[in-house]
Amino acid sequence: MTETTGVKITTPGDQEIVIRREFNAPRRLVFEAYTKPELLKRWLLGPPGWEMVVCEVARKAGDRYRYEWRNAEGTQFGLGGVCREFARPERIVCTELMDGYPNESLVTTVLVEQSGRTTLITTCLYESREVRDMVIKSGMESGVEASYKRLDDLFATGQVQEATSAS
Amino acid sequence: MTQTNRLNATFAALADPTRRAILARLARGQAGVLELAKPFSMSQPAISKHLIVLERAGLISRGRDRQRRPRRLSPKPLAEATNWLERYREFWEGNFQRLDALLDEMKVQEKTRRRKNVRRKQQ
Numbered sequence A: 001m002t003e004t005t006g007v008k009i010t011t012p013g014d015q016e017i018v019i020r021r022e023f024n025a026p027r028r029l030v031f032e033a034y035t036k037p038e039l040l041k042r043w044l045l046g047p048p049g050w051e052m053v054v055c056e057v058a059r060k061a062g063d064r065y066r067y068e069w070r071n072a073e074g075t076q077f078g079l080g081g082v083c084r085e086f087a088r089p090e091r092i093v094c095t096e097l098m099d100g101y102p103n104e105s106l107v108t109t110v111l112v113e114q115s116g117r118t119t120l121i122t123t124c125l126y127e128s129r130e131v132r133d134m135v136i137k138s139g140m141e142s143g144v145e146a147s148y149k150r151l152d153d154l155f156a157t158g159q160v161q162e163a164t165s166a167s
Numbered sequence B: 001m002t003q004t005n006r007l008n009a010t011f012a013a014l015a016d017p018t019r020r021a022i023l024a025r026l027a028r029g030q031a032g033v034l035e036l037a038k039p040f041s042m043s044q045p046a047i048s049k050h051l052i053v054l055e056r057a058g059l060i061s062r063g064r065d066r067q068r069r070p071r072r073l074s075p076k077p078l079a080e081a082t083n084w085l086e087r088y089r090e091f092w093e094g095n096f097q098r099l100d101a102l103l104d105e106m107k108v109q110e111k112t113r114r115r116k117n118v119r120r121k122q123q
Helices: A027-035 A037-043 A129-141 A151-156 A159-166 B003-014 B019-026 B031-039 B044-056 B075-122
Strands: A008-010 A015-021 A050-056 A064-072 A076-087 A091-098 A105-116 A117-125 B060-062 B072-075
Touching: A008 A027, A008 B075, A015 A129, A015 B075, A027 A037, A027 A091, A027 A105, A027 A117, A027 B075, A037 A050, A037 B075, A050 A076, B003 B019, B003 B044, B003 B075, B019 B031, B019 B044, B019 B060, B019 B072, B031 B044, B044 B060
Parallel strands: none
Antiparallel strands: A008 A015, A015 A117, A050 A064, A064 A076, A076 A091, A091 A105, A105 A117, B060 B072
């Protein structure tokens, strides 16, 4: 059994967030889990206690999509946009506008398969650095209490190292 | 600087690969400008410009040695930025661990379906 390693988040440019994660499954299954409402509802939930109550998916380029979540207190959050590219099972490009945010982003998801394993690379491109940082901040505020990480961890997790060796 | 402004400065400073490499080098211990310039095909003034950006973001400071003026890491702003990214990372890792479990389930279902199909063909 090979272990899957955790998600890697990097900020290679001023306006981007790149999310990279490996899955121990072929990409046709990952693509399915990303595009079928009954499957999306089971994993795309965020912090504990949230439920996905609206899941209208895009099935081809040009389609609109809309996701909404609600927690036990009745707080609601949603996002949506237009799908620009829909290439099963390897690539999805969508615009994304989160409720309460003024700016849209462009989200490109690429699935790369090798020996039955899939690497997911999602690049979120924002209008400006300020918007990008605001999104990271909201990710932080959305619940999970993280322990204070020492500086060493930045290098240990490869966030900086990886970017450095790639240059 | 407010926390948001400081973080903006930190992320801007971290956006450049040369500056990240300089930080990675300084994580192993303090170093002078010449030593920092060595791995790059860059002039000393070009490196100095990067060092100024890092200094303004509060990511590095200068040591006491007057002649060498070695630079060293100031861990706090970097840790602050990491902390933000770390929480964002945990948010996604939570989602992806649920996806891991779902994919395992889907693989089993797919196998079962195939076996049934094979059996059906054999009958």
